[in-house]
Amino acid sequence: EGATTTMGCSASVGTRPTKKERCASAHEASGVVVPAAAAVVASLCRAPRQTWWSCDSEEVGAGTVPQLGDMVNALYPPGYAPPPLLRALEPLVVEASMVVDTCLTVAKHAAAFYASGLTEEGAAAISLMTFEYGTPDRKDPYMLLNEALFKWNALELESWHDYIFLLLRSLRELPHVYPDAIYRAVSQRVLVDKTHYCKGNTIVWHAVVSATTDADVAKGYITDKQTNKCAGTLFIIRGHGWGYDVSRFCCVKSEKDIMLEPEMSFLVTNITDTDELVIVELNMVESTPILSRLLPVEEVGDIQLVHRTLQRLDRGSPAGECVKTLEEILARVPDYLPAILVLRSFFLEHPTECAVDLRLVPVGEAQMLDTSKRITSLRHRCVTDGTGLAQRLSASTQQQSLYYVGTWAYYVNSNVAAAQRIFASLAAQGHAGAQYSLGVCLEAAEAVKAVVLFQRSADAGHIGAVNALAQCYEEGSGVAKNPEKSAALFKRAADAGHADAMVSLAFCFYTGDGVEEDIALSVALYEKAASAGNSNALYNLAVLFEKGEGVQKDGAKAVELYQRAADAGNTDAMYNLALCFENGDGVPKSADRARQLYQRAVEGGHTAAMNNLAFFFEHGEGGVTKDAARAAALFQRAADAGNPGAMTNLARLYQTGRGVQQDFVRAVELYQRAAESGYPVAMYNLARCYKHGEGVDRDVARAVGLYRQAADAGIVEAVDALASLAS
Secondary structure, eight states, X not given: OOEEEEOOOOOOOOOOOOSOEEEEOOOOBTTBXXXXXEOXXXXXXXXXXXXXXXXXXXXXXXXXXXXXXXXXXXXXXXXXXXXXXXXXXXXXXXXXXXXXXXXXXXXXXXXXXXOSSXXXXXXXXXXXXXXXXXXXXXXXXXXHHHHHHHHTOHHHHHHHHHHHHHHHHHHTTSOBOOOSOEEEEESXXXXXXXXXXXXXXXXXXXXOEEEESOHHHHHHHTBOTTTOOBOEEEXXXXXXXXXXXXGGGOSSGGGOEEEEOSSEXXXXXXXXXXXXXXXXXXXXXXXXXXXXXXXXXTTSOHHHHHHHHHHHHHTTOOHHHHHHHHHHHHHHOTTOHHHHHHHHHHHHHOXXXXXXXXXXXXXXXXXOOOOTTEEEOSSSSOEEEOHHHHHHSOHHHHHHHHHHHHHXXXXXXXXXXXXXXXXXXXXXXXXXXXHHHHHHHHTTTOHHHXXXXXXXXXXXXXXXHHHXXXXXXXXXXXXXXXXXXXXXXXXXXXHTTOXXXXXXXHHHHHHTSSSOOOHHHHHHHHHHHHHTXXXXXXXXXXXXHHHTSSSOOOHHXXXXXXXXXXXXXXXXHHHHHHHHHHHTSXXXXXXXXXXXXXXXXXXXXXXXXXXXXXXXXXXXXXXXXXXXXXXXXXXXXXXXXXXXXXXXHHHHHHHHTSSSOOOHHHHXXXXXXXXXXXOHHHHHHHHHHHHHXXXXXXXXXXXXXXXXXXXXXXXXXXXXHHHXXXX
16 A cells, blocks of 8 residues: 554543443353353443543654655646646556546546536546556556555656546545445555554555445455455554545446545554454544645635535535635635634534544644634644734634634643643633633542532533533532432533433433433433434433333344444444344344454443453454453453453453463452452352362352352352352
8 A cells, every 4th residue: 555654552531331241150160160241231321521522632653754745736836727637648548548438438427416516527537546457567547646656756746647636636526435444455465563564553555545335345356266265455444534435436336435545544453463364454544635735725715615615514524624624724824714713603513523523633743822812723733823813803702712722732732731721811701611611621620619610601601511510410529419400400401402411311310310200201302412413312322222211122223323323433332232243132143243343442442342352352253363362461451440340351361371371369369359349250250269269268158258249149150159068
């Protein structure tokens, strides 16, 4: 792929309640503990404690990569207009006329399908990249262009500059697509080492990349027809980026093609290396696309570009994509008022959506400056000097611009001190958003002060503050617990359209906490929040459909809702959906699909998913090779995060010496930790240790006590063990 690499690491986030998890089962045969699946009833989750819009930024590389786009952009003079496709290709491609005619035939109907500015010539330029007819001796345009991009040879790129411009401009007329995953297969095995493909590295692909949404199509490219075995490399790509659905432009319609622009960046999240096949899992990292300085900014005036951006937003384009277009204007004209006001309005109306779309933007070294005469570019590069703008805007707009600087400093640059200074300054001026935000900053250390700030902000009409205040009364944070007042505040925020408050109020009606229990009203609130795309509402509604509480039991509906919540980034939903695929609940069984979902949830810090994924590696399930050491590492990671099932499983490995050095004392310590958290299987296994004197002095009385606790918790084997001791 013409890849370059930088080293990096990924961040993890907190966990939520889990549905069920795989654990070590209680078994009293020959002193061996046998692993099995143990079901725990699915539970609803509350809305997240922190309600302010957040940005789970990932560290995706410490180094910097030279920009191929800088070289390409330099090829175009001001006012450049590309020639017809045939003239662009004639010096480069043998039988260019035949090739262009073929592509025009394929692309004619595709161009008519899009109501945007896509021309037939532009559609043909896209089709050309799917028309792979070349051989090593007679290379097709796809191969030739990618060779030039890979070499970074200015002379070769100069020959292609007309076609590059036409291709990328035409791609920009297509809507972006965000499937759960896309796949790319190459016949060569990639280099798996610390300087190339290694977990945590950032890879940059400099070529135009053809991928597919169908894993079987990708595997078909690297499957030997005689042995039916795959050999080479299979890339599994997830995340948001510059991907376009070009299936309508393909000569082979069944390939379900997705095209990626050159110079895409990817974070390597996992590698499975077998004798014949390397499976590389990647997450897209939002990158600056080639021709970003020319397209679309140079094509239309700024005011038309603002209007086009609003139209794209109305058609459902992702928030982050639209924000970046406005940022391009502000990078050139820092005080361009229409772009500023649209951006301001957009962030007020869509803060959560925008934060989700921008969560993978890498953080740069910009310093966030706390002055009301600065406005944020809302990206990692810089804070733009807006002195001219400040003279033209009202005081309230200046405050709002500074407020954006504070939020960006807090959530993207993690500069809490700078953010608090900004929020404190604005809060003293009566800015309701800053009062709320300062409360969020102070809540952990100064809960009482946070409550005062939330109350002032709520009194000024800030709905997020109303919801935060409700959570304080719910949990007794900075104020005495008051379920009734909490529920009333959740209702106030929910009535104003706050989706998280709807989820919290629904939970109150589900549990009867502060209100009279009403499962029907709980379901109605979850449905309302789910219709707004709230992932916790989608998840909780899925749990209710799976359990048949308040609704008719419907496994297929539960799976659909889990999928929607997982697509929105909910790790609980990823986990439960994985269990559905693993057990065949509402979907056909698929251990491979379950493993992929567990992996995604693990990347989000879900400890039960770590536990279950570890089981896959321990037993070689879900398309992975047995790897007891990797299983132990995952169990350890989950145990360190407090997961009692993982503690129990890790203890089992220490008992048997699989993946770790055998250590009975360490096993007892882990069983003890899990048992103290109330985990019945750990109680049973710890009782066995005391009974047999493994890793601890033999103590039958202690064993009996633990067996009784395990038996009371429903462990049948514990009842049998007690009977055996009594006989």
